[in-house]
Amino acid sequence: MAFTTMVGAKIKRREDPRLITGRATYVDDVHLVGGLHAAFVRSPYAHAKIVSVDFKEAKAKPGVFAAYSAADLKAAGFEGSMPTAAELPGLQKPMHPPLALNEARFVGEAVAIVIANDPYAARDAAEAVVVTYEELPVVIDMEKAAEGGPFVHSEIGTNVAYEMPMKLGEVDEAFANADLVVKQRIVNQRVVPCPMEVRTMLANWEPGPAQLTLWASTQIPHLLRTNVAMMLGLNETKVRVIAPEVGGGFGAKLQFYAEEFLVCWAAMQLGRPVKYIETRSECFQNMTHGRDQVQYVELAAKKDGTVLGLRMKIFSNLGAYNYMLTPAIATFTPMMAPGCYKIPALESHLIGVFTNTVATDAYRGAGRPEATFLIERMMDLLAAELQMDPVDVRRKNFIAESEFPYPIVTGLTYDSGNYEASLAKVLEVSDYAGLRAKQAELRKEGRYLGIGLSTYVEVCGMGPSAAMPAPGWDSATIRVEPTGSVTVMTGVSPHGQGQETTFAQIVADDLGVPIDSINIIHGDTDKVQYGVGTFGSRGTAVGGAALKLAIRTIQEKAIKIAAHQWEANPDDLEYKDGKITVKGDPSKSLTTAEAGFIAFRGINLPAGLEPGLDATRRFEPPNFVYPFGAHICVVEVDARTGEVKIVKYVAVDDCGPIINPLIVEGQIHGGLAQGIAQALFEEAVYDESGQLTSGSFMDYAIPHAEQLLSFETDHTATPTDVNPLGIKGVGEAGTIGSTPAVVNAVMDALAPFGVKHIDMPLRPEKLWAAMQPKKNGQVHA
């Protein structure tokens, strides 16, 4: 058995002392001498021609240094477009200028940037800019937009950005042979990521060394640096990106925002640092949103519950422009639609549509919550149709433990799984049988308890480079310092996920170094070798795997050094309990620190071995990883008010072996909160004219503590062979698993009213209306 003291233990996070004492440094906490502040003039219209931009009054305001519109960028020689990394066959890539050029295409789009010596002065000046607009026709509804004009981008003559058809297996036969076909239109509503820190950025141009530094609240410092350098036409080595403390991202900071380019460009124009800290209202309008699909789904099945085939037509609302991954997100939905089930045939038609709204892009789960919600709702609808228990219909179709690795019909191969084990556990922990009995009892009293199940599998650990719009590998450097302390540089960019702790746990065990002697460095492109970043639940599954490879390289070299000291054969030595010893003879040992000092001193090294004990390794994942789990949500719906109260939530998740239970549980908790919130509370609403009516925390309902309950969590641990740690990602699992569990629970509660499906969020007024007595055969839903 491996020597282990740290891995698997509930270690308190090493990043916390600075965070709980207010001594951490977020972007807005960085103050540079001579720093200026930017404010933006933003379009109040969802679609409008920009007739003129008049800076006269604004420039006369005190403290104002500069103001620029798209025309000024052009005059200075810049005519580029913000990039998209997504590549899809036939994808329309309309120009996306950093400042609206000729036309603004969503409310909040930046039209001009104003720079002053103080943030208040900058805001005053922005309000004094006079922009003349001519309103243009607006399109908000994605299904209408797909049919024809008005067009978001008139130059391409369509709102359809791409279509992705697929037909796999014998679909027509499956539907022809089915005993029944269950059909449902499902809206997976638009939601807003809402990290507690908004988009923040500070650019500093040093004319002497000709060096640009950008502090940005980002999940991808290296990719951001590459993109900034390309957009500005700078040598990449002249650009440094620092992601200091980052106050949450949830996918929305996996992005290169126009504002990030503009503060860099302005800093270079002015030779002064330029900072931009958006307001929350601006964040609502401009940070990318998530989800936003309309799905038409048909499920073909036999009377015994066996699923034969799945048909889908899916509209994905892209918003006004292709941001970094905008068109790619929804492609995960049909790919993962089979879920945990053996579905032999599938037909899908995915249509990406431009509308006059801010772009959608990655948001915790990114395309997979939409898949899981789709299939988990359909399984419940099938169960209801067949009057089967939702548990049984799932068991009937589960991929069995013995069948992994399992290639699903869409071409993905699930690495490992034991869906029955997590289901059995959640049924046991929640006392499913007891819950059903209680439900029957309460119904007699006119109380409506609902029990919802979700058995999910998701794809993460992004990912094999060939399957990704960006590189899929990540990197780690380990440096054993002369005193024996160990510096680790990781290419991933944690912002709450706790890798300063979990990575140190791994190193402490494997190299036998006290955890306090280990420093994990991340988020600075001048300190850290190129890395891809933190998203898609990849931080540990990919970045941690690279760390494990680097540890192995360090161990191999340290063993060679030890063998030389002892005139032994390296093959006879091993790392045991964190030290190098002779196999079977623990009496003689050398620590990593001792080997490191020998390597540093450069004396007594084997012939041909370079001094120094350090290593940089990259891990290229051969496959994605597929965590899974089973969740049960119990709700009570008040028939008088339609109000939903979650009375119990049990989550059993499987992300493989766990490095730090405290951190894994925390990731699950946060994921559950966001998934539950989509089911019950959150919805980004644009009115017909394209105004975001849910544009602040007063109007957009991210949950307060009082709206949630205490979660019960448990796990199973099924390792993967995709990476050397055997682990799977856990950042998005809670979100993916929870939304359908909640909605299934509410629909179960409403079954006595003949209600089959209500679109999210399940607000009281919708439920109340659905529960009113049927009139003229119509359900008021």
Next chain:
Amino acid sequence: MPQIEIDVNGAHHSVPVEPRLLLVHLLRDKLELTGTHVGCDTSSCGACTVLLNGESVKSCTMFAVQADGSAVITIEGIGASDALHPMQEAFWKMHGLQCGYCTPGMIVSAVDLLRRNPDPSDDEIRAGIEGNLCRCTGYENIIRAVRSAAAALRNDESRHSVAELLPVGGSN
């Protein structure tokens, strides 16, 4: 420009301020106490919570001039890493934070909650921090942390209340 007199974490400041300057910007930008964060512009999120004369307030909702003659405690004054307040200890131990952005305001609110109610139930804790938003934790471990801190504070005779944190003579 009006001049205000303000005690912050026990240090006296005499500062000229624009009448429209928000208290949070005085603390962050003029006094360089950047532990207090801004998370919204509608007084909804509580990231900017500080103690004003011993009671929690959202410092984005007050003008600095309104705090003239007051004593303010920010997260920096609650405790430093070599002398953590039991609430900070509890947030650390219970993993009550992830990205950490809401944490200073959350801790300050929780400290004030225990001042008002030293032994709150879970529901009372949830109600007590309803003015503070967290997007990372689902609140689960925050509730555990506040419960744990409450127990620690009740068992610690020397630190009954946050009033002891206030600078001598600073409260009015």
